Amino acid sequence: MVFQERFQFETAGHGDMHDITSRVEEAIARSSIQTGTAHIFNVGSTGVVLGIEFESGLMKDLPELINRLIPPSLAYNHEEAWHDGNAHSHLQASWLGQELTVPVTEGRPVLGTWQQIVHLECDIKPRTRYLVVTVMGE
Amino acid sequence: MVFQERFQFETAGHGDMHDITSRVEEAIARSSIQTGTAHIFNVGSTGVVLGIEFESGLMKDLPELINRLIPPSLAYNHEEAWHDGNAHSHLQASWLGQELTVPVTEGRPVLGTWQQIVHLECDIKPRTRYLVVTVMGE
Amino acid sequence: MVFQERFQFETAGHGDMHDITSRVEEAIARSSIQTGTAHIFNVGSTGVVLGIEFESGLMKDLPELINRLIPPSLAYNHEEAWHDGNAHSHLQASWLGQELTVPVTEGRPVLGTWQQIVHLECDIKPRTRYLVVTVMGE
Numbered sequence: 320m321v322f323q324e325r326f327q328f329e330t331a332g333h334g335d336m337h338d339i340t341s342r343v344e345e346a347i348a349r350s351s352i353q354t355g356t357a358h359i360f361n362v363g364s365t366g367v368v369l370g371i372e373f374e375s376g377l378m379k380d381l382p383e384l385i386n387r388l389i390p391p392s393l394a395y396n397h398e399e400a401w402h403d404g405n406a407h408s409h410l411q412a413s414w415l416g417q418e419l420t421v422p423v424t425e426g427r428p429v430l431g432t433w434q435q436i437v438h439l440e441c442d443i444k445p446r447t448r449y450l451v452v453t454v455m456g457e
Numbered sequence: 458m459v460f461q462e463r464f465q466f467e468t469a470g471h472g473d474m475h476d477i478t479s480r481v482e483e484a485i486a487r488s489s490i491q492t493g494t495a496h497i498f499n500v501g502s503t504g505v506v507l508g509i510e511f512e513s514g515l516m517k518d519l520p521e522l523i524n525r526l527i528p529p530s531l532a533y534n535h536e537e538a539w540h541d542g543n544a545h546s547h548l549q550a551s552w553l554g555q556e557l558t559v560p561v562t563e564g565r566p567v568l569g570t571w572q573q574i575v576h577l578e579c580d581i582k583p584r585t586r587y588l589v590v591t592v593m594g595e
Numbered sequence: 596m597v598f599q600e601r602f603q604f605e606t607a608g609h610g611d612m613h614d615i616t617s618r619v620e621e622a623i624a625r626s627s628i629q630t631g632t633a634h635i636f637n638v639g640s641t642g643v644v645l646g647i648e649f650e651s652g653l654m655k656d657l658p659e660l661i662n663r664l665i666p667p668s669l670a671y672n673h674e675e676a677w678h679d680g681n682a683h684s685h686l687q688a689s690w691l692g693q694e695l696t697v698p699v700t701e702g703r704p705v706l707g708t709w710q711q712i713v714h715l716e717c718d719i720k721p722r723t724r725y726l727v728v729t730v731m732g733e
Contacts (some may be wrong), residue, residue: 363707371551376535397652413647431501514673569639
């Protein structure tokens, strides 16, 4: 069995993080699938989906970390060609990853207590984000 | 068809690496699935599952690398709030990734000769780790 | 339903990038699967599959970035043991990831306009790369 749905939300620009765990839980519930996997995908190359503890400290630490290692201020070839100011956004999101798969057991995602499914905006301006959740199993 | 099982093991703290390829092979064999995928997931946000050559050199290099780029010694907001000394563990494991999917062909995972399925402990103390393997296909 | 196929191509050595989106589209078309996921896997531990905008600027920026953060010139334990000059290749590819899953809708991969499925060579010499595409769904 396969069940797929989309949802969307607004982000506030670089570093904005959204806990999307409940959205994924709802999609799994609607699928009626008890055992399998749920795949969550960000449509677009500058948004990230990952597993992290969703708490206010890490919500500052993660954007700071990626801007320290992949800084907006470097001279990028992408910037030289396109002048849209978001070369670092592309590099950050491609490295961190635009998708995540979690197991489904008894109709729910299997997660640790401090492990949430989170969207991280890497683009430099507010975006409408479209996510695709695909639940497979039986 | 879907087959799911859990297994657990003890880790020795930060940087400890375990080759879990044979555990995944066994799960696939028990599933009787010949063609599809196997998804391996670390329950908890400070443990990593990845593909790497499991040999003693890289077993030192990878923990050194992640501690160089995401050092324990920085001032993290997570640490300021929670004082559990593992902010870097969260950031490392969220970036490296807590899950991996590999293809299954003829009832076995498809891997290169020097490509193993490996668990990396990013937390600072020994942990009991719970992994979920989900095999899907036919 | 599950459909699996392999394809291969030659790379030119470190930093060489190939847009493999059309290969994945063709596999999905051959599978006749309309809704589900496609999983793309690099057999071998020094090649990467990721989502990125495939354009000439980022094709220089990404290899430069990973060589800046995980440089070929450091003293690695892997190098000391094996002397094959590619310790950084292993570390880069294990961190960036050797596989990607994308959703399939109406018989096509769901991707943003500037989001392609791309292979990145991290090994230091030209390689023949074998990729496995597994399409699952209905």
